[in-house]
């Protein structure tokens with residue numbers, strides 16, 4: 170997820186049980202890779218293998234070039250974005266905007282797969298709009314082109330993020346292709362993951378927003394799928410440890426000025442899951458310094474842990 174799954178967050182998700190974590194999308198226009206945003210997105214130093222990098226664009230030759238260049242920089246999997254509905258991406262005939270031009274989809278898939286020996290995966294939606302749900306056609310084209318695995322978000326491009334994800338199209342895709350399919354959309358718990366896998370027959374589930382502020386969702390799902398047992402919620406002490414590790418990595422990765430700003434939204438997501446955190450959230454958002462951010466999180470949890478111990 171652009172703006173969310175940066176290297177520190179991916180690393181944390183992998184440590185907490187995610188089998189694979191794909192980079193934020195990077196433009197296929199390599200001329201733009203000098204921008205600050207792209208430089209951070211292209212940094213995979215020390216990342217757990219396999220390093221999967223998502224590229225977005227609408228020109229087959231540029232997508233092939235971006236593939237070669239990313240592989241040269243350490244990508245072990247290239248993921249093609251045909252799932253993003255953002256206007257900025259769609260207007261340039263990229264992301265899910267491509268889904269209505271099947272000839273161009275075929276050309277991009279072929280160009281990217283043929284440009285590299287690393288596996289190429291594809292992320293799509295179920296189609297362009299509810300009346301043109303061509304996800305199955307695209308999936309078959311992907312298989313024929315040599316795509317190694319396919320992630321499908323159970324909404325059309327026109328649906329944006331509205332309504333509920335639907336899994337009938339994903340089940341249809343699974344029944345018609347042999348490559349692994351990852352089902353995606355609104356999966357927020359281990360139980361829901363199990364239901365979606367059973368309903369669609371997909372090889373895996375992919376989690377987006379439910380991991381924001383809850384990166385341990387991956388171990389909850391992995392454990393439940395492997396054993397049928399539900400893991401207990403992490404204790405406050407463990408949430409604090411995870412959050413402080415996350416903050417430290419953000420500060421290190423982006424530097425203090427940018428790291429402090431990016432940390433705010435993540436802390437907001439973590440605290441959303443905890444009752445009576447609104448006033449601390451407001452205070453936290455004013456902090457401009459990494460050390461003070463760490464200390465304030467530490468103390469806030471400390472007070473809650475102590476109160477909990479006294480009440481017990």
Ligand SMILES: Cc1cc2nc3c(=O)[nH]c(=O)nc-3n(C[C@H](O)[C@H](O)[C@H](O)COP(=O)(O)O)c2cc1C
Pocket residue numbers: 170171172173193194223250251252253292322353354355356375376377378379
């Ligand atoms: C803030 C945000 C950024 C996203 N960026 C990307 C992206 O760069 N590439 C991509 O394939 N999907 C992107 N997505 C879509 C998610 O990967 C996912 O398909 C969608 O959120 C549905 O899954 P979920 O309900 O588990 O979040 C993004 C979603 C959000 C909310």
